[in-house]
Amino acid sequence: MNLENKNRDERMLQNDDGNVSDGLKGKAKLNKANKEKQRSPRNKTLSLLLEERITLSKKLIKLSEGEGAKLQLQNTIFHGNFIAGQQFFPKKFAKLIIVDPPYNLTKDFHGEKFRKTSNEAYFEYIQTWLPTLIGLLDDAGSLYLCGNWYNSSVLWQALVENGMMIHNRITWQREKGRGAKNNWKNCSEDIWFATKTKNYYYNAAAVKLKRHVLAPYRNSQGPKDWQPGENGAGATRLTYASNFWDDITVPYWSMAENTEHPTQKSEKLLAKIILASSAPGDMVFDPFLGSGSTAVTAYKLQRQFCGVEIVKEYCLWALCRLEKAKHSSLIQGYKDGVFSERNSEILKRKFKQKKT
Ligand SMILES: C[S@@+](CC[C@H](N)C(=O)[O-])C[C@H]1O[C@@H](n2cnc3c(N)ncnc32)[C@H](O)[C@@H]1O
Numbered sequence: 432m433n434l435e436n437k438n439r440d441e442r443m444l445q446n447d448d449g450n451v452s453d454g455l456k457g458k459a460k461l462n463k464a465n466k467e468k469q470r471s472p473r474n475k476t477l478s479l480l481l482e483e484r485i486t487l488s489k490k491l492i493k494l495s496e497g498e499g500a501k502l503q504l505q506n507t508i509f510h511g512n513f514i515a516g517q518q519f520f521p522k523k524f525a526k527l528i529i530v531d532p533p534y535n536l537t538k539d540f541h542g543e544k545f546r547k548t549s550n551e552a553y554f555e556y557i558q559t560w561l562p563t564l565i566g567l568l569d570d571a572g573s574l575y576l577c578g579n580w581y582n583s584s585v586l587w588q589a590l591v592e593n594g595m596m597i598h599n600r601i602t603w604q605r606e607k608g609r610g611a612k613n614n615w616k617n618c619s620e621d622i623w624f625a626t627k628t629k630n631y632y633y634n635a636a637a638v639k640l641k642r643h644v645l646a647p648y649r650n651s652q653g654p655k656d657w658q659p660g661e662n663g664a665g666a667t668r669l670t671y672a673s674n675f676w677d678d679i680t681v682p683y684w685s686m687a688e689n690t691e692h693p694t695q696k697s698e699k700l701l702a703k704i705i706l707a708s709s710a711p712g713d714m715v716f717d718p719f720l721g722s723g724s725t726a727v728t729a730y731k732l733q734r735q736f737c738g739v740e741i742v743k744e745y746c747l748w749a750l751c752r753l754e755k756a757k758h759s760s761l762i763q764g765y766k767d768g769v770f771s772e773r774n775s776e777i778l779k780r781k782f783k784q785k786k787t
Pocket residue numbers: 440511512513514515531532533534540543692694695696697718719720721722723724725739740741742745
């Protein structure tokens with residue numbers, strides 16, 4: 432992105448002293464970790480004890496080890512700098528690539544700092560990794576690139592300039608947003624869906640949404656495609672997914688998937704992408720893995736995963752989430768092959784009350 436980041440990129444590949452990057456050491460770190468565990472039982476935010484950190488650290492694989500070696504990619508989380516280590520990955524190894532890079536915003540990822548810059552400089556940053564990343568995608572594969580309203584046009588331009596075919600701009604609604612006095616509160620983000628060729632996998636039937644119906648289509652038998660609601664709750668209908676997603680909840684403290692990652696994506700959002708654009712057993716790659724949401728969701732949906740994350744603490748969270756996924760493959764908002772509306776339990780109750 433800029434000189435500061437370039438130096439950081441080089442530093443990260445060479446220098447890893449094995450410390451978690453929260454700036455604390457020894458006893459202070461232990462106290463902090465143990466205090467975190469004393470939260471209200473309703474708060475499900477993931478936190479690790481020092482002992483857990485030590486155990487998980489032993490399982491971490493450093494991306495820098497890829498130098499001159501053949502990387503073991505299947506179901507692997509690499510700790511390291513994707514930009515500095517991108518050349519270690521084999522061409523066309525991934526069927527699906529989900530990219531959620533740092534947006535063009537000033538943001539501190541637990542010590543990994545990004546500074547908002549010009550669109551031109553952000554475009555240059557994207558160009559330091561996007562061409563190689565596209566090379567890692569199978570010819571029949573799909574790539575999803577996440578952004579916000581501010582960097583979205585830059586992402587579109589970068590995809591086009593790198594020869595990708597763009598099929599959709601998905602906009603997903605953030606339920607909450609910071610109020611603004613001088614303009615409209617920003618409550619949405621974008622995801623660009625692009626492929627290399629016209630021959631790509633897409634399974635629309637796997638990502639249907641169950642909606643409560645207010646004004647149904649009718650045929651001679653009555654309302655079309657209705658399914659009666661459970662226990663008197665309103666009738667629902669299965670609909671094909673559009674490019675506007677208003678059913679996503681940003682992870683928060685009472686959700687089992689929640690971590691303290693500042694920009695964590697929800698498993699439900701990732702499940703939609705993974706189910707629509709990959710088959711069971713396919714390799715899903717995420718070069719900016721964060722708290723591991725892509726890897727965990729891919730695992731829960733019987734895909735292979737591979738990811739890279741520069742912040743060690745986030746890698747540990749991802750590994751811990753993967754351990755938990757061995758015991759529960761639940762994805763909040765997705766059940767029996769169907770996605771539900773946001774707050775579907777509240778909606779069910781509302782429809783039930785209306786009837787009585
Ligand atoms: C927008 S966040 C991704 C969040 C992720 N989707 C999740 O659900 O947790 C971007 C992540 O990229 C990481 N990152 C930034 N530069 C990186 C690099 N060069 N290599 C690998 N990871 C990087 C950041 O630490 C941050 O966790």
